[in-house]
Amino acid sequence: MSDGFDLAAHARAMRAAGWWQDRTFDDLLESAIAAAPRKKAVVAYRKDRGLDIPARVMTYAGLGGAVAQAAGSLRALGIGRGDVIGLMLPNWWEFVVAAFAACRIGAVPNPLMPIFRERELRFMLGFAETKAILIPKSFRGHDFPGMINRLRPELPALEQVIVVDGDGPQSFGDLAHMDAEGYIRISGRSKDIVIRGGENIPVVEIEAILYRHPRVTDAAIVGYPDRRMANGPAPSLCWPTGRPLPWKTCAPGWKAAGRRGHTGPKRWRSSRRCPAMPPARSRNSC
Template sequence: MTKFDLDVHRAQLRQQGHWTDQHYDDFLRRALQDHPDKLAIVSDRAGGAVRLTFRELEDRVARAAGGLRKLGVGRGDVVALQLPNWWEFVVAVLATQRLGATSNPLMPIFRERELRFMLGFARCKVFIVPEGFGTLDLVGTARLLRDDLDHLEHVVVANGAGTDSFDALLDSGERVDLAPEGTPPLTDPGELSMLMYTSGTTGSPKGVQHTVNTMVNAARNMTERGHLSNDDVILVGSPVGHMLGTAAGVFLALYNRATMVLQESWNGRRALDLINEYGVTYSGGATPFLADLVREVQAGAPRPETLRLFLCAGAPIPPVLVRQASEVLGTTVTSVWGMTESLASTMTEPERAGQLSSTSDGRPVSGMQVRIVDDSGKALAPGQRGRLLVRGAQVHIGYMGIPSEETFDADGWMDTGDLAYCLADDDCTDYIRIAGRTKDVIIRGGENIPVVEIENLLVEHPSITTAALVGYPDERLGERACAFVTVENNAAVSLADIREWMDKNKVAKQYWPERIEIIKEIPRTPSGKIQKFILRDLLKP
């Protein structure tokens, strides 16, 4: 049986021009040539904002690279970063990449159990953690793990004060300055440079391996389709420990040599203040981030006059939210489909956002391909739901420790685990719509319930703010559907109310939820994706 050949895959992407072998240092070098004193980073945090020009950013990257090299970091080593949206994250990642090492962003919510697995699995050499962020003792946990894990040699403390602080690291070694233009990077841009764990919507995370080329291709395509430039100011509100914050925030800004505004942790009202203070033109995040901005303005916060574009990813966008963003914020919402393994693979153009962002998740960007197939692998016609396959220039090069043939077929296609269909409109047949996860399918009496459509309809109910539909076992029908909802101002919503709403909207009775659970908050990953496996557990006897 023919197996996927990664080397052939790399060669094809280079030949087709989708992989350009540019490095992050190339973009930083160009920024220094064009506008060294332009504001590169605003790091907004509880202790006060830190502002760095591109000249100052490069100085800190060179010093951090020297400090990391003194700690023994070199090609092939893994540096883990459990940092919030702070300037230290950007500096440390760029310094790690300059040394040919691998960056491994981790979410600050992770505790000892998750960290012991993740740091051990990747055999991290250096672990960078924050002092004074959140309620967890991240520094104490990091030092405990350093003493227990033989490969973890150093802990560096951002915002710390001791000899192991990030500031001390900056002054500890000989600078590693930008190499002359044309100098090959220490690591091939097609090799592993970024390790990111999956976000855990269905359970155990896996180590996703990305390259500089996959990340740069994503930035280039988001830039071209979203019409971004170095005149934009980018708010990074999504956590940098997740791919959305890193790829569609930090690296997107670096690619464009644009100013990035790092928001320490998400708060809708604070985000609006930052947008208005710094003239933010672009931001991105999952639907809860956008919904927060809408609610804050509806409650009286200043309108974000400069915010022209919001890239919404992580889940299909409820149509009502697209309308509200336009009417309340004056912002165009572009829908994007991607995942940790495949970055920003499909995207709606701003010009068609009003028409399509609420009904599709975009069309493939340059260098990306999608297929929708049935369980036998047969391609399906527009309008037919099936398994979503993806391949191309933004797809990861495999899971760490897992043979590639378990992830890719011989032609390089990866099963995303998502269900989708192509729009049947003749003008939009290359646009896709996510219809749920394969693990989220609810089959009631042999009939597949259209989960996403029902969830969107529930959110349209005047008393419901968010909704998640999950299946629970039934002896006669196999499964029934339960709607978990959050409500507006403690409103009373009953199953009878839901049935009346379904009937009013002429939904087939087979699709109606047969149970409702009102909860305070829908469980989500840090990037905003709903964790339905937690909801299913709540339904167990």
């Protein structure tokens, strides 16, 4: 009880009424995907392109795939549970994907209006100890990367600046960050794949499924040569404490995610520390 307000009683009442369901945003998204995968989830228009035709239409299944790719990209940049991610994006479809991706990996999304400038951001980003921020390359004529670059010396916690170029339908696939000198670096693509038996297997989707296991703290997928199938995905699973984590404990999650068995990893390795992955282009080489 706090100042006459019974928190425990309030929680019981909210749960009894069905308002609190103890489900995460990711749980709700997965339920929607399972119930209506082909139903439209996002219909995005852009004023600068006209309102006759949507700039992007995503089904729930498509949204789930985009979220998995974005979550894997954020993980690859070192963002994880408890990290604050500033989402300084306009009302674009990329905002929806980024928000769900942040929730999936346990990060804390912090929406920031694009009208904010140095004065507001200096306090907001610093107070929240923001580790990463997603910004548009340009919006309404404003140079967002330049603005953040000017603030970097005052924001020691800010490690990643991810630039979203809203001009392209696949813009969120870019893995971009701002280096110490203020340059925007494109380090690869989130849609890297392993080709096995002529079938493209999205690496980030495998990693996203593995991340859901409560004992997996990190995962890295690399391709290995296979005489019959050409390539195969081999994950390196990392766990915090206890005994090594065998692949069989992750297999149920693979099936629950709707992935076919033959697309799953055939080799795996458990370790206390995952290898740092190079950019996606070299990552797919075997």
